[in-house]
Each structure stands twice: as structure tokens, then as C-alpha cells.
Amino acid sequence: MLEERRLEVLRAIVEDFVLSNEPVGSKMLAERHALGVSPATVRNDMSALEEEGYITQPHTSAGRIPTDKGYRLFVDRLSGVKPLSRAERRAIQSFLEGAVDLDDVVRRSVRLLAQLTRQVAVVQYPSLSSSSVRHIEIVTLNPNRLLLVLITDTGRVEQRVVEIPTPVDDGVVGELRGLLNGSLRGRRMADATEAAADLPDSARPDLRPHLTTLTTVVLEALLERQEERVALAGTANLTRASVDFADSLRFILEALEEQVVLLKLIGSARETGTVTVRIGRETDVDALRSTSVVATGYGLGPAALGGMGVVGPMRMDYPGTMAAVRAVAKYVGELLGAD
Amino acid sequence: MLEERRLEVLRAIVEDFVLSNEPVGSKMLAERHALGVSPATVRNDMSALEEEGYITQPHTSAGRIPTDKGYRLFVDRLSGVKPLSRAERRAIQSFLEGAVDLDDVVRRSVRLLAQLTRQVAVVQYPSLSSSSVRHIEIVTLNPNRLLLVLITDTGRVEQRVVEIPTPVDDGVVGELRGLLNGSLRGRRMADATEAAADLPDSARPDLRPHLTTLTTVVLEALLERQEERVALAGTANLTRASVDFADSLRFILEALEEQVVLLKLIGSARETGTVTVRIGRETDVDALRSTSVVATGYGLGPAALGGMGVVGPMRMDYPGTMAAVRAVAKYVGELLGAD
DNA sequence: CCCTGGCACTCTGCCACCGTGAGTGCCAAG
DNA sequence: CTTGGCACTCACGGTGGCAGAGTGCCAGGG
Numbered sequence A, B: 001m002l003e004e005r006r007l008e009v010l011r012a013i014v015e016d017f018v019l020s021n022e023p024v025g026s027k028m029l030a031e032r033h034a035l036g037v038s039p040a041t042v043r044n045d046m047s048a049l050e051e052e053g054y055i056t057q058p059h060t061s062a063g064r065i066p067t068d069k070g071y072r073l074f075v076d077r078l079s080g081v082k083p084l085s086r087a088e089r090r091a092i093q094s095f096l097e098g099a100v101d102l103d104d105v106v107r108r109s110v111r112l113l114a115q116l117t118r119q120v121a122v123v124q125y126p127s128l129s130s131s132s133v134r135h136i137e138i139v140t141l142n143p144n145r146l147l148l149v150l151i152t153d154t155g156r157v158e159q160r161v162v163e164i165p166t167p168v169d170d171g172v173v174g175e176l177r178g179l180l181n182g183s184l185r186g187r188r189m190a191d192a193t194e195a196a197a198d199l200p201d202s203a204r205p206d207l208r209p210h211l212t213t214l215t216t217v218v219l220e221a222l223l224e225r226q227e228e229r230v231a232l233a234g235t236a237n238l239t240r241a242s243v244d245f246a247d248s249l250r251f252i253l254e255a256l257e258e259q260v261v262l263l264k265l266i267g268s269a270r271e272t273g274t275v276t277v278r279i280g281r282e283t284d285v286d287a288l289r290s291t292s293v294v295a296t297g298y299g300l301g302p303a304a305l306g307g308m309g310v311v312g313p314m315r316m317d318y319p320g321t322m323a324a325v326r327a328v329a330k331y332v333g334e335l336l337g338a339d
Numbered sequence C: 001c002c003c004t005g006g007c008a009c010t011c012t013g014c015c016a017c018c019g020t021g022a023g024t025g026c027c028a029a030g
Numbered sequence D: 001c002t003t004g005g006c007a008c009t010c011a012c013g014g015t016g017g018c019a020g021a022g023t024g025c026c027a028g029g030g
Helices: A002-020 A026-032 A039-051 A068-078 A086-097 A102-117 A170-184 A189-202 A205-223 A236-240 A242-257 A259-267 A318-338 B002-020 B026-032 B039-051 B068-078 B086-097 B102-117 B170-184 B189-202 B205-224 B236-240 B242-257 B259-267 B318-338
Strands: A120-124 A133-142 A145-152 A157-163 A230-233 A276-279 A291-298 A306-313 B120-124 B133-142 B145-152 B157-163 B230-233 B276-279 B291-298 B306-313
Touching: A002 A026, A002 A039, A002 A068, A026 A039, A068 A276, A068 A318, A086 A102, A086 A318, A102 A120, A102 A230, A102 A306, A102 A318, A120 A259, A133 A170, A133 B133, A133 B145, A145 A205, A145 B133, A145 B145, A157 A205, A157 B157, A170 A189, A170 A205, A189 A205, A230 A259, A236 A242, A236 B242, A242 A259, A242 A306, A242 B236, A259 A291, A259 A306, A291 A318, A306 A318, B002 B026, B002 B039, B002 B068, B026 B039, B068 B276, B068 B318, B086 B102, B086 B318, B102 B120, B102 B230, B102 B306, B102 B318, B120 B259, B133 B170, B145 B205, B157 B205, B170 B189, B170 B205, B189 B205, B230 B259, B236 B242, B242 B259, B242 B306, B259 B291, B259 B306, B291 B318, B306 B318
Parallel strands: none
Antiparallel strands: A120 A230, A120 A306, A133 A145, A145 A157, A276 A291, A291 A306, B120 B230, B120 B306, B133 B145, B145 B157, B276 B291, B291 B306
């Protein structure tokens, strides 16, 4: 009984603080949350919760606010995932259905997510490594330069200009195209890299040098920029919570411009099949120590296509945000899977 | 003589204010700027300048700050374009040369520009309409779906999935590819649209329906998204000048997330061959009334490929910013032109 | 006619002060 | 274990005084 009420008090504190952004005191708490006990009792509980590190007071004789640890407990044990309304679901679906190509899908999702959560949204472009090769095209720009275009089944298109030492004619280009497609088409990226490496050895001698350069470029495109890109939206929402960040806003913005940082945050959630939450210092990024990240993977199967999520103040509506992230990820996954 | 000194005073005010962000008074001005006259004289000049609307005082008994009109005069008549150092030029060049494809060029430029100017940078993707078709590729996804890939000489790649009512085999696809390339390759986009529209009429009857759908899609891709995309970087720099914006920062960020707004700002500078400056309300965007925009077109010839520029506080180092924008635009233009 | 020094005046910014109110911790009684 | 009471502690907001910077105006000098 006692334990249970304490948790109830913690939940009440988190919920109130999320709404008001003001340290919450014992009196208000006892009044507004029908806890059935007096403020004095609540004070005792608060004292215990503070002892255990779940809440803290900004200064003596102020109310309490949750700590990282407090939010963590709240997310883990005290809150579910608030389901979205039917209207919201329909809105998501219809907004995403208007997309004309992969780029558009990503851009629409990220805007949508930012709007739904009123926070900064991040969407990773579908990773090459978990999709498969649909087609490889070689276009002659001039005798010494080829343009290599790689198309994946998720609709992603990678392109590279390749300089070749000795000129080739269209016939050779056709053969090369045939060889590359024959050996790589339909393969998942991870396997394709091996197949590509073996390719030159088994080919006609006069084609080998060209094949070597081409496959090198293919491998480079596959590996190097593997999952480099992310889309970002809703940075204006950061100012909404500017009270929380004070002067650190600049560093947060700077961190968010670093693709590497974003990938670390979002990419790591990719493989877990569920929505993950990182609170405060759990983000492992110093500039984001006063923010939380709610992220998940999207796309079917064990290896997801990519990750998406939002970055917001620790003082965040976790149930609502988690629901929005999960829903958008689900729809995007379906959209790309069916394509 | 008198006129001339007044302008000198205005220049001094702008320069000091840009550095200090504090209203500048007559005494400091006379001391630091070797004007050869006493503070009292400067005061008279300031009084006149205020009368004419070039400067204003935030409150009685404070120093003066420039008005929109004052900055305008400064930009038009009192400042040149401060040339970049040799080292800076080399840095620009070497940084841009590392780009692997068009996307990379744009992303690198925008980051570079943000870094050089310490402001928010905007770069428009090369417009389709002023480049020409290098190659059109058609890939069969399944009998009823084709992927159309359009490659321009600036390296831009557009892709569209096309649903076709009646299945086609590879032979037909080959013919279609040949027809499209034969009639469109090498054409500038503006002309290509006409050629594409005429194409179906002159083709073999059995190909006509397919050609019609395909050309429709091509036209759509060319027209609709013609110059839709821009890249943005350096939003964190806005916080650097947060004093200037106070609480309007949020609205500025919101405006910057609107592609339409950015295109209006940057795109309009595309056609002028020179660096243009819009100060305060001249931007015609309400949220940006306390900012200035320095922009120019890049790419050779009369019709530029796109625009690029920066958005910053009115209190901005105009000569330096203009120089940086001009230099980056020049290098990017050369890079894309040579490609 | 223009420049200059002097002078009175007007503000903002800063600091110190103080009362109020919210909130706490502790304690003794139920 | 809960509750009411009580003394204590601070942040916050408003007030008042002081210093400093800047202005406008004016009369005198080149």
C-alpha cells in the first residue's frame, strides 16, 4: 500500500510538472489528484522519493521536480502508450499516401511527426544495407566517364560518377551492365558486397579492369554512405520549451545539425522492435543532457529499414509522444514494404 | 564636406553597432573613429541623420542604432565587398572538391556557407528547368510498374514509379527507352517539355498509350517539382544573435522550415547576376522583419542554376557576408558547370 | 556659418531592501 | 501510519536611490 501510493505520487508529480513546468508542491498535489491523503502525508512520501533520487527540489522551499531517474521510472512502470484517436490515424495515413517518391515519403513523415508531437522529429533514410538491389544502370557521359546509378527495392537511388582510364564503347557498357545486374540484382546489400568483390575474377579478361573500378565504386557507395542521411523537422518547436533549455538551446541545435549524432540517437533504436526512450544523460550526448529522445525502427522484419523518432525536453508527454512515433513508424513501414 | 562627414558618421555607427550590439553614443564614436571633430558636432550630425530616418534611439538618452533605411544606405553606398583571404578561398575550393555527387555538393556548400558567415545558410538545388536531359532510364519493376529515372547534366536525378494498365515486355521497354532518349536527350528542360508532348503522336500506334503515360509523368516531374528543394544549415547560429530577435526566434525558425518562403527569398536573387541584400521588411516576410537576407544566383550564363544565400540579423557584417556568398556561389557554379 | 565646450536634464541599469507567499521539515497527537 | 500545527527558508516582485551614459541646447570662438 505504502509503496503503491508513493508511485502514485511520483506519477502525479510527473504529470503535473509536464503540464505546468513549475515545481509541484504537496498541497496542490493532494488537492488536484484525489490521493485521499493529506498534504503532510504527501510530504513524507516526497521526502522518501527524494531520498531515493526520483525527484529533487530546484532550491530549498520550492516544490519538487522529477529527476532523470524519476522520468525513467515513470516511463517504465507508470505510463502506458496513449492510443491515438481514429481521426489522427486517418490523418497520418492520408498525409503519407500523397507521397510521390522515397524522398517525399521521408520528408512527409518527418514533418508529420514534428507536427503530431510538437517536437523536433528525425527520420533516417531507409538504410541501403537492409534493402536489396533492384537495378544497376550505367550511363555513358563521355568515353572516359560513366555514371553509375544504383536503385534499391525501397526506391532509393544512389549515383556515382566514375572516371575510367581507357575509353569504352557502348557495347562494352552494355556487357558490363549485364554482368553487374546478373550477379547483383535481387541480392540484399549485405550479400551483394561479397558478390561484387568476386565478380571481376570470373569475367572476361578485357572487362576485368573496368569491372574492378565499377565494383569498387559500388562497394564504396554501399558501405561508406550506408546509412548516412537523416531528415529533420520541427526545430522551431524547440523554442516552445525554451524555458527548459535556457541558453543551452544553441548547443542543442548544433548537435542536431550533426548527422552523426542523430544517427547515433535514432539508428540505435532501429533494431529494437519497440519504441525506446532515452532520458537526459542516457542520450550519451552532452549537449542533449536536458532532452529526451523517443525513437523506434520502421520497416518490417528483424532488420528494420531505418529509425525515426523525436527529440524534446525531458519534460515531455511521454505516452502521447510514444504513441505518435509508433504510429508513424508503422504506417511508413507498411508504405515502404508494399512498394 | 558636411554631407560627406554625415555619411561617415552613419558608417561608423553601423560598424560599431554591428560589433557591439549596443546603441552607440556620440562620445565613443568621436573617440574611436578619428573623425576629427568633437562629440558635440557628431551629435548634431546624428540629430540630422535621425531626422532623415537613418538612425533612431531605442529610448531617450540612449545611443543611436541604424534603421532599415540606415542599413540600406550603408550597403548601397558606404561599404564594398570585403575580399576573402587567399586561405579562405583555398579552403572553400578544397572543401567543395571533396563532394561525390550533386547532393553532396549542395550539402557541402550549405554547411560551408553557414560556417563562413556564422549565419543560417540556404542553398537551392539546381533547378531542372535550366539544365538539360542527359539520360532517361526505364526499369521494369514488374509487368505493370515501371521506374522512370531522369538524369540531368547537372547530375540531378529524378525518379518516378509509373503504373501502366497493360503489361509490357522488355522489348517494348527498350523501344520506349530509345524513343524517349532519342527525342529528349541533350535538350534543355524548357524545350524538352514541348518535345515530350509531341512524342506520342509520331510513334507507332501500339506504343502510344504507354508513351502518353510516360511523357505525362516526365512532364509532371519537370514542372511540378521544378525547383522545389532547398538545403538549410546553421540554424544554431540564430541563437548567437538571439539578443536581436528576442522571442521572435520561434517564428523565424518556423519561417525557415517553409520551403516556399526560402524559395521566395533565395530564388528571387537567382536571376540577378550580383549579390543582393534585403534588409528587414524588404524581405516581405513578416516573421523575418528583423533579419536580413544576402543572396545570389550560382551557375553560369544568364539563367542561373539556382540561388543561395544566408539569413541573419539585420545587425550583420554585410561586406564580409556578401563576399562569402559571392565566393561560394562562384565556386559551386564552376564545379557544376565543369561537370 | 560651422564647430566646440559647457551645462542641465533624462533615462536605463543596478543594487539593496523588504514583505509576501509557497513550500518544507519536524513534532506531537490521534 | 496519518494528520494538523508550527517555525523556518527562500524565490519573487515591487520600491527607492544612485551612478553613468547620452542627449539637446546655448553661447562663444574661429
